[in-house]
Amino acid sequence: MDANLREYVVDRSQGFCEYCLISQRYFSERFQIEHVIAHQHRGETIASNLAIACSRCNRHKGPNLAGIDPESGALTRLFNPRSDTWIEHFVQRSSGIIEGLTAIGRTTTYVLDFNAERRVELRAAIEKLATKEL
Numbered sequence: 001m002d003a004n005l006r007e008y009v010v011d012r013s014q015g016f017c018e019y020c021l022i023s024q025r026y027f028s029e030r031f032q033i034e035h036v037i038a039h040q041h042r043g044e045t046i047a048s049n050l051a052i053a054c055s056r057c058n059r060h061k062g063p064n065l066a067g068i069d070p071e072s073g074a075l076t077r078l079f080n081p082r083s084d085t086w087i088e089h090f091v092q093r094s095s096g097i098i099e100g101l102t103a104i105g106r107t108t109t110y111v112l113d114f115n116a117e118r119r120v121e122l123r124a125a126i127e128k129l130a131t132k133e134l
């Protein structure tokens with residue numbers, strides 16, 4: 001990947017995973033550049049198809065484009081950080097839990113395993129820290 005493109009994508013994310021919104025500052029490993037639409041589905045390596053993802057989001061998303069909405073059972077596309085707005089699809093509670101507000105939000109929360117125990121614990125700890133810092 002072109003170094004300028006890489007730098008642009010990294011800068012655009014402002015240091016956050018574009019799926020679960022966790023900050024890079026809490027991780028020693030660098031977040032990865034991810035294809036929103038995977039190569040496998042003819043996704044291109046262009047800015048409008050790339051996003052920054054933490055290793056857990058990246059691993060769980062893989063080449064997935066969709067999943068099953070746990071509420072309705074309907075086939076539903078995943079959240080697209082390039083065309084969707086996070087707060088329209090998710091809310092993060094002070095407990096660290098991320099709740100899906102829409103079918104896309106619920107499906108993405110499930111497929112990307114946002115609420116795995118350790119991830120929730122980390123978000124809750126960050127939330128506590130942020131409250132103290134204010």
Ligand SMILES: [Zn+2]
Nearest residue numbers: 017020054057
């Ligand atoms: Zn993430």
